[in-house]
Structures are given as C-alpha cells and as structure tokens.
Amino acid sequence: MLFEDSRLTVGVVLPMQAQQRQDIDFGLQLELARRADELGFAAIWVRDVPLNSPAYPDPAGHSDPWVLLGALAASTRSITLATGAIVLPLRHPLHVAKAALSMDMLSSGRFVLGLGSGDRPSEFSAFDRNVDDRRELFRANWAALEDALDDRVGNQTDENQFEIRPRSGRRIPLVAVGSSSQSLEWIARNAGAWMTYHRPFAAQKDRIALWHGAVQRTTDEFRGMGQAMALELVDTSADRLEDINLGYRAGPNGLLAALVALRELGVHHVAFNLTADSRKALSDLETIARKVLPRLEQAGPVAAISKA
Secondary structure, three states, rough: OOOOOOEEEEEEEEEEOOOOOOEEEHHHHHHHHHHHHHHOEEEEEEEEOOOOOOOOOOOOEEOOOHHHHHHHHHHHHOEEEEEEEEEHHOOOHHHHHHHHHHHHHHHOOEEEEEEEOOOOOHHHHOOOOOOOHHHHHHHHHHHHHHHHHHOOOOOOOOOOOOOOOOOOOOOOEEEEEEOOOOOOHHHHHHHHHEEEOOOOOHHHHHHHHHHHEEEEEHHOOEEEEEEEEEEEEOOOOOOOOEEEOOEEEEEEHHHHHHHHHHHHHOOEEEEEEOOOHHHHHHHHHHHHHHHHHHHHOOOOOOOOOOOO
C-alpha cells in the first residue's frame, strides 16, 4: 500500500537522468524502472509535461505520460505506477478517465492517479485556457472525472447511453499533487492523499501540521501525506545532510535520519527525484535499497496521528 498510517514508503520520479535539454532515453528509463521494482521501491511517478519550453526549469523532453506508463506496466511486476501529476485543467476528464481505467487494468490494479492544476501561463494560453481559471477548471474536471470513474458519464439521453470501459471494479486512488489552487480542506474532502514539494525542514514541518489539522477537521477517513524530494546522494560522508533546491544532498545515514524525521511528522510517502546520469542513477537506487530502506523498516512504525 502506497499510503499507510504510521509508515513511510519510498518511490522514485521518472525520468531519472541528468537535467539537460535532451529527450528522455526510453530504454534507460525502463531499465531503471525494472531495477527499482526488483529492489523493492514502492512507486514510480511519471510526470505530465505537455509542452516543453526553454523557460521551464526541467528541460528534458518528457514523453506522453500514458505511453510511458503503458510500457512500465508491461515491464514491471509489483511496483505502484502513479502520475505526478496529470495537468487536469488542460485535459478532458473523459479522456483522463479512459486512460486511467485502461492503465489500472493493464497494471493489474497497481495504478494511482495523481492530479495537478499546472501553473505556466504560456502553456495554458497554448491550450486556449486562461491560467487564472485553473482553480475552477480543476474542480469542475475533478468532479466530472470522478463521475466517469464511477461509471456516470455526463450528458446522457435516452437515445445515447455511454459508458467507459474497460473496468476492473477497483476504485482508482486519486491524489492531489501540489495545492492546485485549492484549500487543504477541499483536498482532504476529495482526495485520498496529498503530495507536495519538499521545503526546508522547519517550513515543511508547519505544512505537514496544517495538512493533518485540515484532515482532522474535514473527515474521519485516513488521508495520506507525501512529498517529492530532489536527492543528490553522496558517499563521501555517510552522515552528510544539507539542503539543496527542493531537497537534500545526503549520505545514506543522513538520508535515513531525514526520512525517519519526516515519518515522525506524519509523512507516508517520499518520491525521490534523482537527476543524475544513468550509471549514477542506477548506483543511487542500489545504495538506497541496500543502506536505507531496510533500516527504515527496522526503525519500526511510529504512533499513528490521532484525532483531535
């Protein structure tokens, strides 16, 4: 299970390659994904970058997420496959529902649907959308998507009855990625989990507390908390831990300490963004699996976040 009370699982974000202006290497990403699956990582997150731009901070030529996810479903066996995140205001919810249901069947129920609002004005303009409308677009498309996933396709008539297939009978988990211009209470009511971005520890501690407070005020059901984390893994000092943009430069011991601290604050999943060349990315996966993941499990569960 990707999000579980009192536990912390670890995943990775694709693509795992150096941040430079080049298209992703499909063969390399599939190889890295297969290895992450074999090593026991919990999830692979695939990003949705509809249009590349020199102004975008990640210049890699990302693939269509659904194409890559299909290849991942055929190349892996047990790891969860997740979107991080489909830009919902720029995609029709019926298309998203069709793709999500197909992915869930293709992956034998290993799919998690992460949804975000996007925030690049020029990209919205290219899709004939106004970035200032993203809050309302996100809410409307989320509602229509939920209906479609529950086999309630809008605008039905007696003459035209539609359904979206294939259907596994499983309810696909929906995760809000980023704030999507919504309140935390809205996210807690509508999503099974919230994925946010890494910030320095003191700031992140406050955000995590705000999330759990919103959950307690909103629902009696469990809601997951996750974060993406840029990671530069180093072996020069096992205890090293220092801030970088959206993450850490860390040795194995320092990384373990950071993960344990986040788990104690109520984080349930961390997805590493390894921006390294192919040999380094593979080495990083091996090091994390050998020196961090077993010790994270051995540290034992923390007390569940209690209701106020």
